Amino acid sequence: MKYLIVGLGNIGPEYADTRHNIGFMVLDELARQDGVRFSMGRHAYHAETSFKGRKLHLIKPTTYMNLSGKALSYWMNELKIPLENVLVIVDDLALPLGTLRLKPKGSAAGHNGLRHIEATLGHNNYARLRFGISDNFPKGQQVDYVLSSFDADEIPELPTLVDRSIDMIKSFATIGTELTMTRYNK
Secondary structure, three states, X not given: OEEEEXXXXXXXXXXXXXXXXXXXXXXXXXXXXHOOOOEEEXXXXXXXXXXXXXXXXXXXXXXXXXXXXXXXXXXXXXXXXXXXXXXXXXXEOOOXXXXXXXXXXXXXXXXXXXXXXHHHHOOOXXXXXXXXXXXXXXXXXXXXXXXXXXXOOOHHHHHHHHHHHHHXXXXXXXXXXXXXXXXXXX
């Protein structure tokens, strides 16, 4: 069984530790823990690991956030991975930091990466792991906020949240969306 795990983010050192790049951060840590490295592929950095007999194909799109669907579509087709085995990790302003939610489908909720994936696929019926980044920004400052680093008081929470996200990814690949939601969504 093969799975495509898509961490959303933007390439380039100026985006490295920003809230919008939490998808990249989660996959980087998963790759580090499993001792695998990303290599440059078409439209994305790609790494492969396994867990309980499942192959996890990790991708970090190099298309920038607004064209994330291009990378997802290419790798789904290239690896012949069915949509039900695809999971997108995405930052979410609507959730407080510390909240992780797995959803089987849903709206883009203003997120440009999800919007492009939805436009590319023609629907929103794909699983996503929403990583809460809070919404502590003044009116009109959303872009600056998501492209800024986590605050000093938020940074100590990140390793636990990233590890929990990795647990949720592995759970998704072994027991599926519904049981993972029951186990982890609080």
